[in-house]
Amino acid sequence: MRFAGVQIITLSEGEVSELHIGLKGTMGALYLKDLADKTRRGLRGRIEDGKSGGGLCYGYDVVHQLNADGEAIRGERRINETEAHLVRRIFTDYLAGKSSRMIAMQLNGEGIPGPQGSEWGPSTIHGNPKRGTGILNNELYIGKLV
Secondary structure: OOOOOOOOEEOOOEEOOHHHHHHHHHHHHHHHHHHHHHHHHHHHHHHHOOOOOOOOOOOEEEOOEEOOOOOEEOOOEEEOHHHHHHHHHHHHHHHOOOOHHHHHHHHHHOOOOOHHHOOOOHHHHOOOOOOOOOOOOOHHHHOOOO
């Protein structure tokens, strides 16, 4: 815009120059890095307390409860026995030599709804080993909190 001869003027900052843009960009980047560090530290603390780091996981239900002050107690979960039975079945079938695709086809053929009510797919079962996604690669199923 400067090349076109247009000035940018804001109510809070007045005229915006290259210096403003550079400083604001740097400050914004530092703020986001600091926020990410604080978020990771908070999640690590929750995990070290034996609680969930967040997110839904098939086979578990989030427990909603309040402490004595009426504040939500976060990070608690309980096993959903119906879903846990299917998780065990998926592991058993996979160990018996069935592919993720075959397992997904069988579950869909039986009309068993997948996570969030959708159909089962091979990636839902196998996922990505590097990212720890999918039922077979989720370390929570072996008791490891991540």
